[in-house]
Amino acid sequence: MKLYHLSHIDLDGYGCQYLTDKVFSDTRYYNANYGPEVTARLKEIVEDLQSDEFDSAMVLITDLNLQVGECRFLEKELKKLDKEVKLQLIDHHISGKDSDNQFSWYHLDAGASATKLTYAYLNENFGDVSDEEEFVKAINAIDIWLTEDPLFEFGKVCMGLVDGARELNRTVFASQDREYKFYLLREAKTFLKLGAIALDENCFFIKKRYFIGEENDILDNLVAAKVVDLLTENKEAMSVRYKGYLGLMGYGIGKSSVIGNAFLVRNPEYNFYMDVGFRGKVSFRGNDSADVSRIAKELAGGGGHRNASGARIDGFKESFVYRDIKKQIVALMEEKESI
Numbered sequence: 001m002k003l004y005h006l007s008h009i010d011l012d013g014y015g016c017q018y019l020t021d022k023v024f025s026d027t028r029y030y031n032a033n034y035g036p037e038v039t040a041r042l043k044e045i046v047e048d049l050q051s052d053e054f055d056s057a058m059v060l061i062t063d064l065n066l067q068v069g070e071c072r073f074l075e076k077e078l079k080k081l082d083k084e085v086k087l088q089l090i091d092h093h094i095s096g097k098d099s100d101n102q103f104s105w106y107h108l109d110a111g112a113s114a115t116k117l118t119y120a121y122l123n124e125n126f127g128d129v130s131d132e133e134e135f136v137k138a139i140n141a142i143d144i145w146l147t148e149d150p151l152f153e154f155g156k157v158c159m160g161l162v163d164g165a166r167e168l169n170r171t172v173f174a175s176q177d178r179e180y181k182f183y184l185l186r187e188a189k190t191f192l193k194l195g196a197i198a199l200d201e202n203c204f205f206i207k208k209r210y211f212i213g214e215e216n217d218i219l220d221n222l223v224a225a226k227v228v229d230l231l232t233e234n235k236e237a238m239s240v241r242y243k244g245y246l247g248l249m250g251y252g253i254g255k256s257s258v259i260g261n262a263f264l265v266r267n268p269e270y271n272f273y274m275d276v277g278f279r280g281k282v283s284f285r286g287n288d289s290a291d292v293s294r295i296a297k298e299l300a301g302g303g304g305h306r307n308a309s310g311a312r313i314d315g316f317k318e319s320f321v322y323r324d325i326k327k328q329i330v331a332l333m334e335e336k337e338s339i
Contacts, residue, residue, distance in 0.1 A: 001086075002054040004045050006030040006038075008063035008114070009170070011159040012143040014181045015115035015136070016062035016090070021182060023127040026054075029178055031170065032320070038064060039073075040320040046077045049085060058086040063114035065096030071103050090117045092144070113143035135189045153196035158188050161203050167211070167223045172238075172251050172322050173230050183210055220258075227253065228262045235267060240326070242299075242333045245271040245290045251325050252278050257308065260285030276325060280316025284309045298336050 003024040007013040009031050017029055028048055032041040045059060059078070066074070066089065078085050087105045092114050100108035109117055119136045122129050134151070142155030149155075161184050170177040187206045191199035204219075211222035231238065231248060240249045246269060253259055253275045260273035264287040271290035275283045282300060284292035286307040293309040296302035302311020313332065319325050 002052065002057040003027045003060060004030070004048065004057060005060045005062070006032060006041050006045060006064065007061070009033050011139055011162045012113050012115050013063040014162055014178070014185065015139045016118040017178065018182055018185045019115065019118050019122055019129055019132060020060065022129055023122050029175070031174070031178065032064065034064070037320045038066065039070060042070060042074055044321060049081055049083070054083065056084040058088060061089040062118050063091060065091050065093040066099050068099050068102060071099050071106065090114060090121055092117060113140040115143070116140040134192050138192070154192065154199060157196050157200045157203065158185070161188060161206070165207070168227070169252050171320060172253065176230060180210060224255065224258050224262060227259055228266060231263050232266060240330060240333060242295060243337055245295070247272040247274055249326060249329055250275040251322050256283035256285055276329060278318055280313040282311045282313060299332060
């Protein structure tokens with residue numbers, strides 16, 4: 001069975017996926033915060049279901065409550081598929097009560113965290129994950145705020161560890177960001193017997209070990225090198241062209257001076273690097289082979305220096321999906337080239 005698993009972006013949400021990762025071998029993972037991103041991810045799941053090949057599949061949604069309209073949308077789209085797809089939602093937010101009352105596949109239990117509910121569901125239906133019991137208790141204690149639970153403080157440190165794991169952009173590098181968080185959870189689990197203070201004192205080193213390559217360095221440099229590695233690995237899919245110049249487009253990557261220049265040094269065939277922000281602000285970096293101040297001016301009325309410029313795109317439409325942003329930027333470039 002192929003699993004399509006959508007979950008929240010906090011400790012509890014990733015805890016659910018950490019568990020299903022131990023049981024299912026063929027998976028597609030998605031994560032969303034509340035609001036429009038949930039709808040965007042549901043549409044993404046439907047698109048993947050339409051294009052993927054499988055004998056049977058399950059859509060599992062955890063630690064997110066769906067509105068009635070979202071539930072109806074999902075049911076309607078799944079019925080259109082000429083494929084066997086099971087639908088299951090496991091959540092603990094009371095705001096999903098109306099949906100729980102109307103849909104048989106919607107399981108709401110406000111008395112436990114989604115991780116604890118998923119743990120029970122997997123043990124009963126798919127595979128034994130009982131070796132995670134103590135870790136699940138820690139996540140449960142912090143998520144539903146059981147202050148008297150002996151694992152509450154340990155869970156609190158785990159929550160901070162995951163919440164602070166923002167080194168990798170989860171929109172552009174979704175799978176790598178998720179694997180990073182799985183790594184953090186696996187490492188945190190090894191401190192269960194040592195306790196919350198020991199884990200707290202080692203959080204920095206846990207994160208740093210993930211990014212260390214052949215040589216040690218300060219964490220910022222290690223993270224930058226990892227991001228440049230990922231950009232280089234994915235450069236074909238992230239490339240854009242403007243008036244004969246080859247560029248690479250990031251989305252919400254940040255630290256353009258460090259990341260952009262490092263990418264251009266490693267990939268000298270590229271003329272410019274651009275990072276589009278979540279509100280349409282764009283940072284450009286160049287390597288003397290193209291005047292990015294001119295590109296910034298032509299595309300969005302921006303400007304600056306030959307190798308470092310910026311702009312803001314009027315009418316920019318935000319999205320939670322990188323390919324949607326790239327289509328928007330490519331369309332803008334094509335429009336400006338035709339003038």
